[in-house]
Amino acid sequence: MASGVDAAPAAPTEPPNGPGPRFSARRSTALVVLAGILAIVGMVSAGYYFAVRTVVLRIAVGPANSDDLRVVQALSQAFATAHSQIRLRPIQTDGATASAQMIANDKADLAIVRGDLSVPKNAQAVATLRKNAAVLWVPAPMKSKKSAAKITKISQLAGHRIGVVGRTPANIDLLKVILQQYGIDPDKVDIVQFPITDAVDAIRSQKADAYLAAGPVNSKITSEAVAASTHDGKAPTFLKIDSAEAIAQNHPMYEASEIPAGAFGGSPDRPEEEVKTISFSHHIVARKDLSDSTVAAFTRQLFAIRQAVMTEFPLAAKIETPDTDKDAFVPVHPGAAAFVDGEEKTFLDRYSDIIWWSLMGLSAMGSIGAWFAGYFKKDDRSNTSGRRERLLDMIAVARHSESAEELDRLQAEADDILRETLRTFEEGGIAEGALTSFNIALGQFHQAVADRRAALINLAQSLQRAGSALRVTGT
Template sequence: MSSSLERLFSRQIVDGPDLVGPAVQSVSHSRRQKLAFVVLAAILAVVGTGAAAYYFAMRPETLRIAVGPQNSDDVRVVQALTQAFSREHNSVRLRPVLTDGALGSASALADGKADLAVIRGDLDVPKSAQAVAVLRKNVVVLWVPAKPKSDSKAKKGAAKITKIVQLAGKRVGIIGRTQANVNLLKVVLQQYGVDPAKVDIVQFSTNEIAEAIKDQKVDAFLAAGPVNSKITADAIAASTREGGAPTFLAIDSAEAIAQNHPMYEASEIPAGVFGGAPARPDDEVKTISFSHHIVARKDLSEHVVSAFTRQLFAIRQTVMNDFPLAAKIETPDTDKDAAIPVHPGAAAYVDGEEKTFLDRYSDYIWWSLMGASALGSIGAWFAGYLRKDERTNNSSLRERLLDMIAMARKSDSVDQLDAMQAEADTILRDTLSCFENGAIEEGTLTAFNIALEQFHNAVADRKALLAAAPPSPPRANVQLLAGGG
């Protein structure tokens, strides 16, 4: 309550102690304390709500990423990324989910067991998958190992394999146990009119390559991996015998294959990329390539994917010091006709259209403020409605006080005036209680104070008048005598 309003109620009546001032001051102090507590509680509630909202919005998000097989380069790169994200306290963390290969990783994503997955682009991509990044690009390498000079077939002038069409009736060894590489070879053979059924296809694990080459179990090899793959380079090096260099088979119809199979691209193997003297290969070789992608579930938050993509390319330089394969990580194809559609979150990062915190939550903040304002208005109306009876009762008491002013001016009894003053004190206490509870406004309290002051003046004037009036003479008892004379 303001100091001016306190002065209105600190008036001392003429004939007695101050009945209003101390009570009003006490009520005013109590009301200020209550208002301060309410304001403090409201501020703490707003701050707490904001802090909670910020915590839930900015807390680290852990994504499950399916990758395999175990001990592969892909797994090692993902583990390095996982450690780097955790070390840098990034907003997105990773939890690897090991699978038996790219096919198993795709299944894990499709089944909802993973949020991200490392998959091969030439395999069936789950409908729920969208591209986030290109982990690495792989080239297909087809080569024919050199024949030892002592080989009897070589002495007889056996035809040397220099073209893919010559693989009919031959044995082709595929490095790696995945069925995807077998399907890849069949695509190449069919493009050249070679019936895959007429080619003896055998698969070798990476630790069986040297023995297969030594025993001459196959006529040609196929490997699929990064251009700088150590496995492919070691296999080609093992194919060099007695100074003879292996023969690389060019896939001249790479563009046609890419047209018929969008998951493949026409590519080239650079001259000398596999080292050696003479250089292996000694000239550029046409081939096809495909990618290993990091994909995300379509329903994964755009903000989370955008943050993950940003972290991935920010940390790539650090990770590639230990894992050079990380240098091959590239941004996804954002074209609408891409083989694997890009996730909106990754596209936002690539196109520089990432949303800020306010961009993402401005609508929520706006509607929250509107909702809080509406709730406040409803609450104020409801509180006012609940105090309706209290206001009505106080209004009737104020009318009673006005009636008592007129009664006091006509009263002939000090006792009656004292009774009315006691009733006025009761009305005062009730009015102050209503004001403290918020049932009446300051203007109403001011009007009541005027009426109360007029009542006290009327009582004081009437008491003074009664005190100054001379006492009435006693009435004489007159006896009428009947018949007297």
């Protein structure tokens, strides 16, 4: 009888429970955590990019050659030179009314508008560009011409011709408001408008009995017009608007104001004493839907750079912070209000919610990853348990094996089981305690195989000796 001890081992067999999971629990968890970290980094990076990126704002301003346009152009150049986050792109219009319409139609982000005109509902104040005072005066009489009845009060303007400096209809509306306050029917007054470039010549030619100009108190246009009304060393007569408070109460777009003595220079002083009047503002407005952070950044840069612009363009000194009162005629933009009130949000303030939710998302991803890890570990534990049970079954088979070839097959299968179990352990699929119990079962299997192999060898030797004895006896 040939012994099977020296026979070649059979090819390894597939573990009874099949190969382990395609991806280990540890690897799956690492991938989930890495994906979560990358997502957080991406969101934070995107938030930072949008917080510091250069933003170009379209600002509507006009008319051509106006002080407003020159101020905006100077600011635009200053922003660009300073490499500010906010940049300006001026859009020239025919005037404040056209600029307001650009905002209403969402064709501009910012605009310069007159406060006494209809301000679009989607516009909110960012800054006061300048304040304009209404100046009413009567030229000094000329000796060479017969003087008409002297006008010293607004109530005496009925039946006279009033010249309005500038072509904008808003100045005529301003004059009508003043006349109506004093009970004068505007139809009883002859109103004529003069272009800014023709105003001085018209005044010198005495084409009207009284004049109205609206602009900053130190406006060059108004100063030249007042100077042209001075004759023979006599200053013009300035008409006081004593009912300025009443006008401001009835028309919230106006404010009671004063023209300081000597505001227009000359000798004698023009005017010789303080004159009560009404004023209105030119506003820088922004679209309501423009983000608070963008408007706050623009407002901060505007007032930071104003000082530098003043040296080249003195009118920039007139820029003031907006009225933040809740009952302001032109409501303030929340972004501008945050800057004025010192409540401008930092990067963390603006994006803390996003960061918080991102961290919550990362935590959720970690929980999901842990669940998947547990799921895969469950499969690994199940496979390990199945391999251990198979080893226990193989112990019984080995103890009753009838050949060395069968023991070799069992040994090869045990080697494959050991290989898969160690791989699963290295990948975190099973705990050390489970590996210990597996080692005990594996040790018992090896012992059973060794015992059975020795028994088979002894049995073969016994049979060989018995056969030899029978042959000797027969001889």
